[in-house]
Amino acid sequence: MSRIGRKPIPVPAGVEIKMQDGIITVKGKLGELSQAVHPNMSVEIKPEEVNVTRPNDSKENKSLHGLTRTLIANMIEGVTNGFKKELEIQGVGYRAAKQGKDLVMNLGYSHQVIMPECNGVTVEVPDPNHITVLGADKQAVGQFAAEVREKRPPEPYKGKGIRYVGEYVRRKEGKAGKK
Secondary structure, eight states: OOTTTTSOEEOOTTOEEEEETTEEEEEETTEEEEEEOOTTOEEEEOSSEEEEEOSSOOHHHHHHHHHHHHHHHHHHHHHHTOEEEEEEEESTTOEEEEETTEEEEEOSSSSOEEEEOOTTEEEEEEETTEEEEEESOHHHHHHHHHHHHHTSOOOTTTOOEEEETTOOOOOOOOOOOOO
């Protein structure tokens, strides 16, 4: 069996899990998430834990087993604690600000880059060089953070751009010049 798939998922207090018509719904203090479960996977919901089992050891079922368990575990984690991605902006004149529900960034272009918050994702700007993306859905938080980073990815010569906090950008040497 899958090592990840066979581990039971603990359900903390205050989290409500329901399964109906192949869709699992998780409710918690930070919101409600739902996900379709593959028909081959069977989900057993108990008050204190959730177990995912597969019918046989075919290659497709083995891969779906661990995936299904991880998706459910991420939904439970999201509605209890939430997920967070932190980005930092480096470069002279590069900065971010929050205007209403929009993230407004000056990234060295002739115009400002404006990104509205999407459903289930909240953006915070603690200072002009840091952006924090928060939400209950791990996929949505990661996708929004990747879209923000895509507006000006870090370049290898000067290191300017938007990067994840703690991300290492490999630097290149410039032209050597005439000799």
